[in-house]
Amino acid sequence: MDTLAQLVILTLAAGTPLVYAALGELVTEKAGVLNLGVEGMMLVGAVVAFMVAAKTGSPWAGVVAGTIGGAATSLVFGAIALSLMANQVATGLALSLFGVGLSAFIGLDYVSVVIDGIKAVEIPGLSTIPVVGPILFGHNPLVYLSLALFAAVQWFLYRTRAGLVLRAVGESPQSAHAIGYPVVRIRYLAVMFGGACSGLAGAYLSVALTPLWVEGMTAGRGWIALALVVFATWKPWRVLIGAYLFGGVTLASFQAQALGVAIPAQYLSMLPYAATIVVLAIISRDVVTIRLNAPASLGKPFHSGT
């Protein structure tokens, strides 16, 4: 495998957890709900996926379990923020802290367990084509799944009636309610989709990217995913670019460390986060784009009233 192909593969691999988590959060926010619990949901997804993979021996069962785990965690948020109409910011922050603690607790016995992770599948005839083969066909199956998810989210939001209703709910829940749409139910579904995606992102980390469980292994990726959604001005394709930018810089900082560049390691590990935020902040300065794409009711509880 040549260097270029390896660079592409590693960049996409490092960016994929952000693609999952940020796309999920994007859909949640498009419905007007701000769930800051992404980090916590990712960790729950990661630990559940790892545990199930270790018990059953099937990493794919782990992925499914992790996805369900993320969605279940998001239901806690839904019950408090949507049904009880608590402050979404506080609830989301609490969910993150809860997820960190819960995952550490239930994952205690799995810290040094070794499992067989999901690996890239060799496709006879295609993967062996020089240069193009590995770039197109050498990725982990979960990377392909994330690209499919991107296409599905883009299509759903802008090409389907259900997506239109979701955006309408995020823009003005009062108007949507007056027309007769079930605002709270739609928001629950959006929150659960976001939770499932976060769980999947965590599962990818613990059973595909680095098949092991370490406490707090998401390392702040949940927070970066939240920032990505905002800086991507709620556009799926910009989320994708931001995620791979993060992946690319992560890779570069590893390389720099390996080559012994005279920069303290702390700065190098800071680099992907800083670079992603700086670049996205610069490309998303257009106020009009923000106003047109930001869900107007983001973070505001909805009371149907009578």
Add this chain to the structure above:
Amino acid sequence: MTLAHAPASDARAPRLALAGITKIYPSVVANEDVDLDVAPGEIHAVLGENGAGKSTLMKIIYGVTKPNAGTIRWEGREVTIANPARARKLGIGMVFQHFSLFETLTVAENIALALDRERAGGDLATRIADVSTHYGLPLDPGRHVHSMSVGERQRVEIVRCLLQDPRLLIMDEPTSVLTPQAVARLFETLRRLCDEGCSILYISHKLDEIRALCHRATVLRAGRVTGTCDPRLESSASLARMMIGGDLPHPQQREAKTGEPRLVIDGLSLDADDPFGTTLHDIRLTVRAGEIVGIAGVSGNGQKELMAALSGERTVERAGAVRLMDADAGRLDAEERRALGLAFVPEERLGRGAVPEMTLAENALLTAHRQGLVRHGFVAQARVREYAADTIRDYRVKAGGVDAAARSLSGGNLQKFIVGREIRQHPKVLIAAQPTWGVDVGAAAQIRQALIDLSNAGVAVLVVSEELDELFEICDRLAVIAQGRLSEANDTAATDAEEVGLLMSGSFIAAGAHSEREFSPAGAIGS
């Protein structure tokens, strides 16, 4: 005047018949024993002051709220309207006073959202085009709603209703946002609709409009029907008597004695700070001591930006663009301008005019602290309470005392309090934005009288309002704002509603400037 319960001369069954509708809220009886029937093809007015129960009645018909008692019959059958979806299924459409559109979506998307699945599909764009040409309501289905004027948005609401093939269309105060010319066009559309057999319930407090348009009127006062009549046979005075139970209050005569310029706006230009806002271009206006100058215009044409620039909420680069009492005030903030003698009544009562959670005494302190209410940096509580109590007494504010929270007052009473608070500071210049918006007739008359008294006392008064009648009643001179530009101020006596209406549609703006758009919908959704 025929009184209520007179048998309808029309032999056909009424399309909608309400009998004994009563709706009781915890603190107020909104509707009491209301009877109302609407014949097919009839334009039926529901007339009443703010708070008379018109909106509650419409919400009941549209299924938004449920009545405590009474029956609704639709085309002869008794029905229960549990929600708006049910109302639409029956054939009832409603155009809301405060639009229920989604700003970031296109016209077609907005319309599709309100239609059921079968109607929303396929050739929707063609059907939108058909309906809009047929009824003279031009619309571009692909345009984003945020880039449209208020009048255009109303068209979207109406077309959206019409695509549901309604047999009863409810219009809630539809003309409050339109120029007189646009009102005439709307009336043509409504007449064509009723010729085709659609019934229309027309809610308004504007007597002239009802007399010009409607076949029948039901008058509400304090939740009860006070009469049913043919408005074409009534005078505005007789309708007003049914509506408010007395004669319309008329303000005292003006004593026109103007003095030196107090507020001079000299070539004020200001970029919008919001992509949906309006940029101000070279605004020029002088307000002298002892005169009331009015600014008319359809909302969203720069009023908000102009008020921010005059009050000091936004400062301008060139200090001389706004002069107060001969001092360059463009770069002064709101507090510094108030120190020069400016008082300001903003359009939004809650949030700008008053802090909703604070008591009236605390709200008085916020702008009147220069009236000896603060000493050596400490709040003089007794004086604050006295100031608030005097304001409540002098301006006949109905409130539970100085400790009542601002949000607990009705719109009209809070507005009286805010106007009183400002006037009692003995300002040299008073600027009032929409001073009587949503205020009942009695309170509105009182506020107008207070403004007239103030100018008689030698204060320069600037009033921004969408109510042309109000401006004609109290102003000495009248200017019009359109697309961020201000027309010349003309003597009120030398102009009329039609001329002002033309100005409101931007007729005074040079052709070159006219086509300029503040904002183009770039980065369109779905691209």
